[in-house]
Amino acid sequence: MAPAKETEQSESRLRELGFDPTQPPESAIATLRSIRMTAGDGAVAHALGGIATPEAAAMLAEMETGATGATRREIRRALFRLRQRGIAPAERDLPASPTAVPSEVGLTALLSPADAEGAAIAWLIKARAGGGLKRLWGLVSESDGLIGATLDTLSRKDLRNEQADVERRAGARLIAADPRLVDFILCDAYRRTPEGQRGRVGNFLTIRTEIVAASPPTDFHHPIYTEFADAAAAEPSVDLMKEPEVAVFKFPAATLKPYIDEASGLQQSVIVLSQAQQQERVITVVERALAELVTGSEAVRLRRHLEDTAYIFARTGKRQEAAWGAAAAAKIRDGADLKRFPFFQNFMRAQLGAMLAERQEEERQETRLIMTPAEAMRARQQAQARMRRGSR
Numbered sequence: 011m012a013p014a015k016e017t018e019q020s021e022s023r024l025r026e027l028g029f030d031p032t033q034p035p036e037s038a039i040a041t042l043r044s045i046r047m048t049a050g051d052g053a054v055a056h057a058l059g060g061i062a063t064p065e066a067a068a069m070l071a072e073m074e075t076g077a078t079g080a081t082r083r084e085i086r087r088a089l090f091r092l093r094q095r096g097i098a099p100a101e102r103d104l105p106a107s108p109t110a111v112p113s114e115v116g117l118t119a120l121l122s123p124a125d126a127e128g129a130a131i132a133w134l135i136k137a138r139a140g141g142g143l144k145r146l147w148g149l150v151s152e153s154d155g156l157i158g159a160t161l162d163t164l165s166r167k168d169l170r171n172e173q174a175d176v177e178r179r180a181g182a183r184l185i186a187a188d189p190r191l192v193d194f195i196l197c198d199a200y201r202r203t204p205e206g207q208r209g210r211v212g213n214f215l216t217i218r219t220e221i222v223a224a225s226p227p228t229d230f231h232h233p234i235y236t237e238f239a240d241a242a243a244a245e246p247s248v249d250l251m252k253e254p255e256v257a258v259f260k261f262p263a264a265t266l267k268p269y270i271d272e273a274s275g276l277q278q279s280v281i282v283l284s285q286a287q288q289q290e291r292v293i294t295v296v297e298r299a300l301a302e303l304v305t306g307s308e309a310v311r312l313r314r315h316l317e318d319t320a321y322i323f324a325r326t327g328k329r330q331e332a333a334w335g336a337a338a339a340a341k342i343r344d345g346a347d348l349k350r351f352p353f354f355q356n357f358m359r360a361q362l363g364a365m366l367a368e369r370q371e372e373e374r375q376e377t378r379l380i381m382t383p384a385e386a387m388r389a390r391q392q393a394q395a396r397m398r399r400g401s402r
Contacts, residue, residue: 021056051081117189119133119191131147134222144163145163148214158210234321234335244337246335247334299362
């Protein structure tokens with residue numbers, strides 16, 4: 011499709027969503043913010059490029075954080091159009107973590123979603139002066155820290171082949187990501203690695219210096235909070251639980267056990283409870299689990315899972331889901347009362363329900379191993395009958 015035709019269709023789509031380019035700049039920018047998730051960043055960026063105000067430039071600068079491919083090019087074209095008219099984003103509109111790794115020439119990164127065990131692949135890649143690439147390969151776990159790390163020298167063709175092979179075996183794409191974010195993920199995983207298991211990645215800090223010269227970051231302003239600044243203040247949708255990347259998160263079984271015991275006890279109670287009474291008591295268990303479990307290190311683990319998942323959603327075209335993930339992560343970050351939000355209620359119900367189902371299945375399996383005298387006699391008679399038939 012010709013660029014002019016694409017532009018015409020984008021402008022038509024924006025008008026359908028309520029954008030009027032003749033609005034005062036402040037109102038026009040507010041409208042673009044409200045329809046950004048539906049319209050897409052490319053169309054919104056093109057429209058912002060025609061609004062000659064510092065606020066439009068500031069919004070474009072926010073959108074550029076973490077943007078890739080055609081979307082990033084469209085944002086940069088819009089910023090260029092504004093600069094030609096003497097308008098550029100102010101420095102204060104470009105927040106950066108004080109501990110963030112400075113941008114380095116030739117430094118790129120790839121990141122995978124977390125799998126069912128909470129493990130993700132993280133690559134930091136740097137071009138070598140004499141040709142070829144250096145790659146810091148890391149396998150990070152939400153529960154066990156840094157599981158593995160190696161430094162390799164390879165060609166660009168080898169990198170492409172390895173990426174294709176990993177994606178085929180893992181069944182998930184490796185997403186182009188901000189190298190500062192991937193570096194923080196690797197360093198944070200190393201700090202969380204149990205002391206007794208650090209031997210497997212004991213040289214991580216040494217091999218990291220081959221890729222990144224800066225000191226290991228201890229904190230990082232996650233780009234989703236800039237990219238989805240408005241959405242982060244909203245309520246996360248319960249539909250976020252439909253995403254496997256979110257539903258896959260698990261709290262440790264030991265921490266869930268007291269709540270599972272209580273929920274199981276409600277089902278086995280000798281006191282006859284109505285369905286409404288059972289639901290009310292289950293809600294009490296869920297709310298207490300939210301208040302007591304989503305704290306400290308477990309809260310940080312869940313928040314970072316939501317942040318990184320939202321980041322990957324945003325880079326795979328799932329803007330609405332990314333906005334919900336950012337909103338959920340922001341609620342944990344800000345210390346909100348999580349039991350007020352249906353998403354977190356459903357999230358904890360799913361955690362407890364999955365473990366309760368596993369326990370019930372284990373109990374059924376154990377019950378099958380215990381035979382009554384009558385069952386044992388029938389089993390013996392059936393075995394003897396099979397032996398007689400086999401001897402004929």
